[in-house]
Amino acid sequence: MNTIAAKFLKVFLAVVLFGGLYLVAVAKHDERDRIRQTAVELTPDCKAKLEAYGLAAGPVYRSPYLVRVGGEAVEVSGYSEEDVRAIQRGCNIIDDLQGFVAGGEGLGQRWNATRFVRGTHTTCSHCHQNAGDKQDEKGNRIQGSNNLGASWVMADMYDRFTGLILSHELRQMQCYINSSNGFKPNIADDLLRDVTAYSRFIAAALDLKIGNRYLEQGMDEIPASATNRRGDDYVRGAHIYREQCASCHGQQGFGLVQDGRVIYPAVAGRNSFSLDSRMNFAAVNTIMPGFICRNMPPGAEGTLEGQDCRDIAYFLSTLPRPAGDLQGPLYAVWQQLMMIVMPPLTAYADSLRSSSPRPVAH
Ligand code: HEC
Numbered sequence: 332m333n334t335i336a337a338k339f340l341k342v343f344l345a346v347v348l349f350g351g352l353y354l355v356a357v358a359k360h361d362e363r364d365r366i367r368q369t370a371v372e373l374t375p376d377c378k379a380k381l382e383a384y385g386l387a388a389g390p391v392y393r394s395p396y397l398v399r400v401g402g403e404a405v406e407v408s409g410y411s412e413e414d415v416r417a418i419q420r421g422c423n424i425i426d427d428l429q430g431f432v433a434g435g436e437g438l439g440q441r442w443n444a445t446r447f448v449r450g451t452h453t454t455c456s457h458c459h460q461n462a463g464d465k466q467d468e469k470g471n472r473i474q475g476s477n478n479l480g481a482s483w484v485m486a487d488m489y490d491r492f493t494g495l496i497l498s499h500e501l502r503q504m505q506c507y508i509n510s511s512n513g514f515k516p517n518i519a520d521d522l523l524r525d526v527t528a529y530s531r532f533i534a535a536a537l538d539l540k541i542g543n544r545y546l547e548q549g550m551d552e553i554p555a556s557a558t559n560r561r562g563d564d565y566v567r568g569a570h571i572y573r574e575q576c577a578s579c580h581g582q583q584g585f586g587l588v589q590d591g592r593v594i595y596p597a598v599a600g601r602n603s604f605s606l607d608s609r610m611n612f613a614a615v616n617t618i619m620p621g622f623i624c625r626n627m628p629p630g631a632e633g634t635l636e637g638q639d640c641r642d643i644a645y646f647l648s649t650l651p652r653p654a655g656d657l658q659g660p661l662y663a664v665w666q667q668l669m670m671i672v673m674p675p676l677t678a679y680a681d682s683l684r685s686s687s688p689r690p691v692a693h
């Protein structure tokens with residue numbers, strides 16, 4: 332009798348457990364479907380960009396951009412209402428990863444993107460500027476501006492950083508892990524799908540053809556061989572950083588957050604990209620100098636020399652930041668320790684410097 336009762340209980344518990352899991356899965360599925368159906372509240376930048384590109388549901392799509400630059404209306408197959416919402420969500424994720432600007436059902440519409448990111452600083456468009464499609468005042472595309480449409484058409488691409496051929500989705504993933512110092516979304520996650528839908532739309536709007544390499548893809552890099560001195564200088568880097576960058580990014584590179592919103596992103600410390608990020612000089616030493624020379628300081632872009640940018644990037648790479656996957660647990664602990672110990676020491680050294688008389692230049 333007892334054994335029958337025990338067996339019954341086992342079966343009952345198994346049914347409750349698996350039935351419960353099934354119901355959770357169904358509920359999650361319904362929630363995803365509901366989010367996919369919800370109208371998207373766009374950030375101002377995404378609204379302007381998608382409007383200018385004439386995004387709307389319909390049987391054919393003609394890019395106003397192409398009409399403007401080439402006078403020719405290239406017709407491609409259009410988008411369903413659902414596609415349009417995916418593209419809109421994708422733009423929001425790039426422009427406003429943390430959900431600071433456009434609310435829309437809390438963070439639900441961004442598939443709770445922040446669960447893949449450590450800290451509250453990172454937004455993709457800090458490095459993939461103007462929602463991954465930077466243009467100058469005249470609306471011309473810019474070489475080496477890390478454009479996501481140009482990245483999408485590259486499809487599978489050799490990644491010198493991991494040494495692997497990576498699809499566009501896997502390259503997105505790399506940026507969650509390293510550039511946002513965060514965690515890996517699933518390859519089939521709606522988060523990646525929406526960003527892919529958006530990137531693909533940018534490619535269509537700019538008439539970029541799949542399989543081609545365009546100059547807007549990736550960063551405009553500055554190798555040591557492109558400068559005269561061919562040796563990077565930490566002291567010069569630290570000096571220029573203090574003069575030209577610290578007013579926004581802070582003496583220690585921690586950036587500025589006001590009312591829970593990032594005004595200036597962190598370029599060092601725990602809210603910054605990790606040691607494995609391609610933005611980190613120590614990982615690939617040509618990329619960050621290129622970013623700095625092209626894009627910083629805002630409003631005075633292009634005023635720094637190639638060597639200045641290399642020096643600053645070298646200096647930034649020495650500041651403590653989170654370790655990445657490649658460094659292993661011991662190094663990660665070391666970096667954590669450095670992030671605690673170094674800031675007060677640096678602040679102390681800075682206070683000594685500012686109280687001693689300045690050396691006179693001869
Ligand atoms: C700290 C700066 C930074 C942040 C933040 C960042 N990225 Fe990147 N991303 C880069 C750099 C640098 C590269 C490599 C560019 C190169 O190889 O020239 C890159 C490359 C990529 C690529 C591949 C581009 C190509 O064609 O090789 C994709 C896709 C991408 N990022 C998506 C994202 C997404 C999505 C986010 C937000 C979750 C994000 N990135 C956040 C700096 C950043």
Ligand code: HEC
Pocket residue numbers: 456457458460461572575576577578579580594595596597598604610619622623627628629643
């Ligand atoms: C006027 C304020 C300001 C100044 C000065 C400035 N930056 Fe920035 N920086 C920003 C903003 C804002 C962003 C985010 C990018 C965007 O929104 O276009 C940024 C982004 C960056 C990034 C990439 C973002 C990330 O997450 O790593 C780096 C690296 C960077 N700046 C370095 C520098 C360097 C080096 C200098 C000095 C030459 C400098 N900045 C000067 C405001 C500034």
